[in-house]
Amino acid sequence: MADTAQERPAATDGGTVPSDARAVLRIDLAALGANWARLDAATGDAECAGVIKADAYGLGLEEIAHALTCQGCRTFFVATLDEGRRIRHVQPGATIYVLDGLLPGAEDYYAGFDLRPVLSSLDEVADWRSYCRRLGRRLPAALHIDTGINRLGIPDGDVRALGADRAAFNDFDLTLIMSHLACADDQASPKNEAQRRKFDTLRAMLPKAKASLANSGGVFLGPKYHYDIVRPGIALYGGRALTGQPNPMQQVVQLTARILQVREVPPGETVGYGAIWRVDAPARIATVACGYADGFLRALSGPTGQPGAVGYIREHPVPVVGRVSMDLLTVDVTNVPPDLARRGGWVEIIGDRVTVDDLTDMAGTIGYELLTRLGRRVHRVYAGVER
Numbered sequence: 182m183a184d185t186a187q188e189r190p191a192a193t194d195g196g197t198v199p200s201d202a203r204a205v206l207r208i209d210l211a212a213l214g215a216n217w218a219r220l221d222a223a224t225g226d227a228e229c230a231g232v233i234k235a236d237a238y239g240l241g242l243e244e245i246a247h248a249l250t251c252q253g254c255r256t257f258f259v260a261t262l263d264e265g266r267r268i269r270h271v272q273p274g275a276t277i278y279v280l281d282g283l284l285p286g287a288e289d290y291y292a293g294f295d296l297r298p299v300l301s302s303l304d305e306v307a308d309w310r311s312y313c314r315r316l317g318r319r320l321p322a323a324l325h326i327d328t329g330i331n332r333l334g335i336p337d338g339d340v341r342a343l344g345a346d347r348a349a350f351n352d353f354d355l356t357l358i359m360s361h362l363a364c365a366d367d368q369a370s371p372k373n374e375a376q377r378r379k380f381d382t383l384r385a386m387l388p389k390a391k392a393s394l395a396n397s398g399g400v401f402l403g404p405k406y407h408y409d410i411v412r413p414g415i416a417l418y419g420g421r422a423l424t425g426q427p428n429p430m431q432q433v434v435q436l437t438a439r440i441l442q443v444r445e446v447p448p449g450e451t452v453g454y455g456a457i458w459r460v461d462a463p464a465r466i467a468t469v470a471c472g473y474a475d476g477f478l479r480a481l482s483g484p485t486g487q488p489g490a491v492g493y494i495r496e497h498p499v500p501v502v503g504r505v506s507m508d509l510l511t512v513d514v515t516n517v518p519p520d521l522a523r524r525g526g527w528v529e530i531i532g533d534r535v536t537v538d539d540l541t542d543m544a545g546t547i548g549y550e551l552l553t554r555l556g557r558r559v560h561r562v563y564a565g566v567e568r
């Protein structure tokens with residue numbers, strides 16, 4: 182092999198990258214663990230749970246759950262029953278809440294896998310109650326009350342009705358009352374305080390139970406928002422929780438991809454679909470094995486009129502030029518020594534120099550979207566753990 186150990190990208194230091202890997206997502210579990218510990222420390226006595234929905238924001242459900250468990254995390258929030266079942270399989274002792282709530286007719290599934298539905302309507306409460314009565318067991322569940330996001334959650338009128346019906350809580354074990362903030366990423370939004378007050382008002386009508394309001398952004402809103410359990414997701418994975426502010430979390434992901442070929446392109450020629458990038462001086466273009474089917478956003482095609490996405494070969498910046506296609510992107514390597522920009526070499530696409538947030542700012546989206554798209558086709562390497 183032409184690659185010497187020294188030439189291999191940092192992406193390969195946490196595991197073996199097979200020679201057929203075309204793009205590699207390196208997931209730093211030590212950084213993930215440090216992020217969890219930081220959030221846990223920042224929230225005092227509150228318990229720090231882990232939100233691992235959508236395949237742990239695209240980074241691997243089982244692996245992330247395992248790493249968080251090793252760090253001390255005991256409570257997980259997933260979106261779907263299937264995610265809950267997968268976690269139960271590998272974390273028999275974990276407390277698992279399913280944010281989707283109670284799917285009609287799926288009660289056995291929750292009970293069988295010891296999953297806790299996050300009940301989000303009076304109908305769901307009624308179904309869970311009758312199921313528990315039938316079984317003769319007070320099974321655990323959370324209540325999701327809506328304090329202003331108007332998405333999931335029991336509307337306030339229904340919370341009042343529920344609170345007035347104390348018998349409602351005889352049949353099941355109410356282990357958590359939670360709500361979700363609409364604007365936690367914006368510390369200046371008055372909506373945060375309005376939701377927090379409403380949360381307190383509505384909670385007072387319900388039986389005593391643990392309370393949870395804060396997602397990642399909510400953690401940074403201060404102790405009043407922490408209650409008994411905080412539910413960070415994006416901050417665990419190194420993404421920015423607060424808009425327009427420095428991100429204190431450690432970067433968790435690095436994406437590198439292989440150069441498939443390098444070509445000389447003479448002036449007057451164009452590169453890629455739509456011929457949107459025209460060469461004006463002799464250029465060397467590297468075609469890299471990472472496209473929008475790998476999660477690299479097509480909106481990052483260059484040039485867009487704005488400064489565009491840039492990869493790195495070692496310390497050399499390589500701008501993305503031409504349109505990003507399904508499987509490929511093209512970068513300008515004219516200024517990179519040819520022995521570095523060569524077939525089989527690696528380009529760093531996401532790392533310390535270009536973060537997920539940098540790319541999504543350019544593309545007009547959020548880190549959540551990019552992370553959950555990455556990693557379906559790319560080869561994942563987990564680093565930062567002892568095996």
Ligand SMILES: *Cc1c(COP(=O)(O)O)cnc(C)c1O
Binds near residue numbers: 232234280361395396
């Ligand atoms: C996704 C989600 C979270 C985590 O949000 P982040 O912004 O990623 O921290 C917390 N609570 C609920 C209800 C969610 O849907």
